[in-house]
Amino acid sequence: MEKAILLINPNAGQGKLKGLATELVARLTAAFKEVKQINLADPQVDRTQIAELAQEFDLVIAAGGDGTVHSVVNAIAPLEERPALAIIPGGTANDFARQLNIAQDPLDAVEQIFARKTEWIDIGQANTSYFLNFWGIGLITETSQSVDTTNKQTVGKLAYYLGAVQSIGKFTPFKVSIKSEQSHIEDEVVMVIIGNGSYTGGIRAFFPENKINDGLFEVVLIKEASIQTAWSILQAKLTKTTENSKGIITFRTNTLTINTEPNQQIDCDGEAEGHTPALIKALPKHINVIVG
Structure with a gap:
């Protein structure tokens, strides 16, 4: 270099x-x-x-x-x-x-x-966009939109989670169809989030065990918006041990298609990137990065 x-x-x-x-x-x-x-x-x-x-x-x-x-x-x-x-x-x-x-x-x-010091890492591709940390629809997008710039600068990363709690009870569930080699899910949910990295909003909230060089995503579907769900997020409780938790579905895959009714706005790493439907795939060891 x-x-x-x-x-x-x-x-x-x-x-x-x-x-x-x-x-x-x-x-x-x-x-x-x-x-x-x-x-x-x-x-x-x-x-x-x-x-x-x-x-x-x-x-x-x-x-x-x-x-x-x-x-x-x-x-x-x-x-x-x-x-x-x-x-x-x-x-x-x-x-x-x-x-x-x-x-x-x-x-x-x-x-x-x-x-x-470098390491080759995976990234995600969703239609024509790319993401490092996460791809999400539903409540995660609502949260990003509800955090205004002033609040974000004042309270920092906590603003994302305050936004999540404020959105509870105001979000309408939507129908989702997800197909992958591992699963075929037809359900009604309030959020789908697909993780490549471990961090969301500055803490290890959704995917604390995720690795960025294993060629796989962690997929989490949340079926109901409640204070209990928000608290689980805040307390970083959504780990692989929650697979059978009420209202939460998790699985791992490298490629999946997502259709929703109605179409949902997509959030990639906190940025708006179009609407569903989406084809999402992992690109293994796609970028060489400087690591600490």
């Missing part, structure tokens, strides 16, 4: 990276022969431009929150020859950075990049 491009979103999180760009570039310049900086707050910078730029570098560094990382991954994942990826956390939850054992302090994270 001799050439690195720093894709920085200074508006991520609570402005954690504002004022740090010069210091980050200075430190990276001391470790790489070439360093280019791109400000992702520039409205003219889109995924197409990121993909074009990324092909010129050995390492793409996403500096920002989970939304920033999601956008960068969606830009580089379709490339035939993909550069390595590093993350400098600057958001509220920083879920995938936590998954990779990356330090939450941006300057400490840069030091981990210098070690150049």
Whole structure:
């Protein structure tokens, strides 16, 4: 890795990276022969431009929150020859950075990049979009939409779970049909969430045992919205031991199709990415990432 491009979103999180760009570039310049900086707050910078730029570098560094990382991954994942990826956390939850054992302090994270310790990881593909942590429909999408920017910046990752509790009782169940080699499920649910990583909203809530290099997803269906269900989420109780719990269905797979009635908005890593139906598949060891 001799050439690195720093894709920085200074508006991520609570402005954690504002004022740090010069210091980050200075430190990276001391470790790489070439360093280019791109400000992702520039409205003219889109995924197409990121993909074009990324092909010129050995390492793409996403500096920002989970939304920033999601956008960068969606830009580089379709490339035939993909550069390595590093993350400098600057958001509220920083879920995938936590998954990779990356330090939450941006300057400490840069030091981990210098070690150049890498690992090939799986990512998920849902129709034409990609995700690192999770794909979800139903209550998880309602929660993301219910957390306003001010609240998110004030109370941080807890805002996601406050949003979940506030949504209890207001969400209408929907019909879902899920087909995979392991299962064929026809049911009425309030949420479907498919996990690649372990973290959601900054804690190991849904998939505490998930691995990002085993080629499999963990799939969780929740059949009823209740305070008890929300409490299970808050307390990280949704583990493999809940397979027979009332109102919860879990299984593992690498490919599945999902149809719903009515169609549901899709949430990928906290970002809106179209509507159902969806074909979802794991892409084993698809991206080489810097790990802590």
